[in-house]
Amino acid sequence: MTIDRFLLPQTIDVLKLEMTMSPIFGGQTMEWWSYEYTIYEVENFVLWMQVFFAGWAAVFEALGVALAAITVIAAWTVAVIKYGVTAKGIP
C-alpha cells in the first residue's frame, strides 16, 4: 500500500483549515508550546500569529461595529425623545 491513495485533486486552504480547528473558533489546533521545538521555524510561528490575530481582529471588528450601531441608535433616540427631532429635521 502507498499513501498515493489519499491524493486529493486539489490542495486545501490550510490557513482556513487551521482557523477552523483553532480554539478561537471552537476547535482544537496544535498546542502553542509545540512551536518551541521549532526554533528555526519562524514561518510556522508567523502562520500561527496570522491565525491568532486574524481571529481576534475579527472579534474586535464585530464588537466595534456593534458599539458604533448602539451609539448611533442611542443618539438618535435621545435626539427624538429629548429634542423632538423628526425625520424632517429639528423643530
Next chain:
Amino acid sequence: MVFPHTLSIMLTYRCNFSCAHCSVMAGPHRREVLSRELMYKAIREAADIASIGVVVFTGGEATLYFDQLVEGVRLASEYGFVTRLVTNAWWASSIDRAYGYLSKLKEAGLQEFNISFDQFHAPFLAKYGGFQNVINAASAAVKLGITTLVGVTKLRGGEGPTIQWVKERLREAGLEEVMVIQDAPSRVGRAANLPAELFPDDNVPKEVGCPEAMATVTLHPNGDVSFCCGHIITLPEAAWFTVVGNLNRESLVGIVDKMRRNALAIALRYAGPLRILKALGEADPPKFYSPCEVCYYIATRKKEKLEQLTAESLLSAVFGETWRGMLLRSTSGTP
C-alpha cells in the same frame, strides 16, 4: 503554502553508536548511504520550492561520510539555504580536531550545528572522550560563529544527564550562548525494547495536530522522501505510512506537490494521529508515550482499516464536512 520549510537529508543510516533509544535503528551494521547524485538532485530541486529555507544533514552519523557532507553543505549554502548538521560529536576528541572538522564545514557554509547527548549516547561517546567532546565541539563552533544547540533526551525521574546538568557543564566551560533543549523519546524502533517506566508523560499524545507532519520532507538513502522527520520513518514495516515518493523516479517538486494534496498528511498535521486512530474506530487504544507511536500503531495494526478509506472519506471522518469548502481552485501545490 509555508510547508515544508525544511529538507532533511539522511546521508546514511550508518552510525558508530548504536544507542538503545534509537528509533532510526542506526548502528555500525547499517550500510545504507545516499548517493551523491541524489543528494545534489534534492538540493537543486529544493531551490524551486519557495517554502524550503533550511537543509538539515542527519542520519545515522552524517560525519562518517565527511567529504560528501561538506559537498552537500557547500551546495546547499550556494543555493542560499540555512544549513544544519546533527551529530553525536565523536570526532571532537580534542579542541584542535573539533576546530579542524568544523572549520571545513564553516568554510562550506554551515550555519547551525546540533549535538545529541544523553544517557544513551554517553557510553558510546566515552570511547572517544566523553562529554568533553561536546565541550570541544561547542567551543569550536562558537569560535567559528556557528549557532550551536545540544539536544538531550528526557527520561522519567530525571535519569541520566539532564538538561540542567548539561547547561551547568556548558556554563562552567564559558559556553552560555549554546542552546540546550530536551525532548522525550518515542517508544518505537530500538526504544520499543526499553522499559515503559523510563518514558516520561511529557509527550503523551493528545487529540491535536502534529507539528512535524508536512513541516519537513526527509530524503532517505534509497531515494524515498517522507513527509515528516518523525521516529517511524526508517522502520520497514511502518515507513510506507509517511513515504510520499521516490527521488529516483520523481522530482522533489512533484513529490512536495503530492504531499500538499495528501489527505493523510493533512489530517496528521491538522488533526493528529490520535484523532485519525479514533476515526478508524479504535475504542481502547494502548498507552502511547509519543505521537510517533500512534503513527506506528496505525501503520502496523490499522493498515487494513485505513485501506478502506479514500482521501475524501478520511478527511470527512476526521474533520467532518467543513473541509469540502476549503479546496483551492489551483491543481498545483506550488506556492
